[in-house]
Amino acid sequence: MSPKTQQQFQELREQKKMQILNAALKVIANHGYNGATISMIAREAGISKGLLYSYYESKEQLLEALISFGMEKAAAFMEDPDAGKPHSKESFAAMLRKMIQMVMQESDFWRMYTTLLLQPNMSGKIQPQAQKFVEQYLGIYIAYFQKKGSRNPMAEAMLFGAVLDGLMFDLMVAPDQYPLEEVLEMIVEKFA
Amino acid sequence: MSPKTQQQFQELREQKKMQILNAALKVIANHGYNGATISMIAREAGISKGLLYSYYESKEQLLEALISFGMEKAAAFMEDPDAGKPHSKESFAAMLRKMIQMVMQESDFWRMYTTLLLQPNMSGKIQPQAQKFVEQYLGIYIAYFQKKGSRNPMAEAMLFGAVLDGLMFDLMVAPDQYPLEEVLEMIVEKFA
DNA sequence: TATCTTTGACTGAACGGTTGGTCAAAGATA
DNA sequence: TATCTTTGACCAACCGTTCAGTCAAAGATA
Known part of the structure; x- marks a missing residue:
């Protein structure tokens, strides 16, 4: 199946999702939605831009979350x-x-x-x-x-x-x- | 000397400056500073993008005004x-x-x-x-x-x-x- | 009056830089 | 090896800003 169990992945993803959410909140609160860039949020979360999009499908959806x-x-x-x-x-x-x-x-x-x-x-x-x-x-x-x-x-x-x-x-x-x-x-x- | 008197130009400029200011206020209030674009403001003011820059030297300075x-x-x-x-x-x-x-x-x-x-x-x-x-x-x-x-x-x-x-x-x-x-x-x- | 000159308001195409978003390739793990 | 994560180069679209050129208006001239 997979190198890690589905549940292991699920937990890891849930954790990282929170990490991104917190970073996004901090950046958007300080710069406004339009002033905050995906790069800034990814940097704050300590991940790459691309990875962010494997957790949230768009900037708008990230805001909704x-x-x-x-x-x-x-x-x-x-x-x-x-x-x-x-x-x-x-x-x-x-x-x-x-x-x-x-x-x-x-x-x-x-x-x-x-x-x-x-x-x-x-x-x-x-x-x-x-x-x-x-x-x-x-x-x-x-x-x-x-x-x-x-x-x-x-x-x-x-x-x-x-x-x-x-x-x-x-x-x-x-x-x-x-x-x-x-x-x-x-x-x-x-x-x- | 000049086709229009200096005073005529001055008055016209002052008037248009206000027109731009009001347009900018409306757009920036509704979309935020970063969400508001120069194009939107110029359109709202009924002028071209280029003309805006003959009245205000930058978006930032427009905000300050x-x-x-x-x-x-x-x-x-x-x-x-x-x-x-x-x-x-x-x-x-x-x-x-x-x-x-x-x-x-x-x-x-x-x-x-x-x-x-x-x-x-x-x-x-x-x-x-x-x-x-x-x-x-x-x-x-x-x-x-x-x-x-x-x-x-x-x-x-x-x-x-x-x-x-x-x-x-x-x-x-x-x-x-x-x-x-x-x-x-x-x-x-x-x-x- | 009719024509010419001068002025500065005005336009929009164009520029360099940045954005949100994509993707092929590399890394990590069991 | 098989599978999922992670990366960062990459792209089209859009941003603020610039600038070469157009235009209407009004004084000057005769």
């Missing part, structure tokens, strides 16, 4: 019972912290995500999955503000969404020297 | 006494509205601005002017929250900055169907 992978991670985070549905001031603060942590841990992905959403000719690639994600966490917070007795739960949830988006943006642009703790306290004070 | 022009507009807005330094709940709401209006009116510019800031290899082009702008309006709001007796004026101003950034982002991504009025009311309720 990148988006799917990142959004699946985000969806998994949302479904984590450990982080879901805040009921008290404390769990609100905990979920807020977890969310920030997720964004900062995967900051390359979220930078790419943001950039893609802002470019109409690219946004189609990410819009559907993004919309689903936003609706999901919006629903959670509408429920929270409803339970809290907000005068307008939907508006408060959307404003809180804007806070998260803005905080995410500010942290991505200037990750150092941001007084995160003090701002988080202020958010809890105003929203929790 | 775009940034300068947009940031000067923004700076002019900040210095407008009509919009400066909120002292009361009402003037806070008025300035908030004016700011949103500016961003939506120049949404192409702010989309480009955001995208550039998020890409490290591009951010150098806009970072200095952006920083100056942010510091300026941050100062205004630190003073406002100080006067209001906030427990932590700096943190509250930064949080308010995040609100503006997030709201701006949400409006750029989904300009229609955003419940702006209700969210603005909520902002005034929480911050003014």
